[in-house]
Amino acid sequence: MQLSTQLVARVKYKTLLTNDESAPLEDVVTAADIRPVPPHQHEIMSKNNFRLYDMVDVFANDGWWFGFISGKVGQEYYVYFPTSVDNIAYPPHVLRFHQEWSNGR
Numbered sequence: 001m002q003l004s005t006q007l008v009a010r011v012k013y014k015t016l017l018t019n020d021e022s023a024p025l026e027d028v029v030t031a032a033d034i035r036p037v038p039p040h041q042h043e044i045m046s047k048n049n050f051r052l053y054d055m056v057d058v059f060a061n062d063g064w065w066f067g068f069i070s071g072k073v074g075q076e077y078y079v080y081f082p083t084s085v086d087n088i089a090y091p092p093h094v095l096r097f098h099q100e101w102s103n104g105r
Contacts, residue, residue: 055098
């Protein structure tokens, strides 16, 4: 689908519902906002193996958000989000190493 000069696609979310919670939410998003299907959980989740400044994705507020590991206190990792300038602590089970498309994969 193409609106104006931007490539867009219709997506159906697995974890978001419509306002009345009767069906999965569907939306039209730009191609730049579409993320690759992640590999199996054991390939992307870490057991306390994150290091300072690692690029990570955090599952929070019904989606995956990009940030950097900025510290660790106890069992929680602090993640800095450059777009919102927030620095928030998360348990490791909601973190994964950040991934990008490479040659269309």
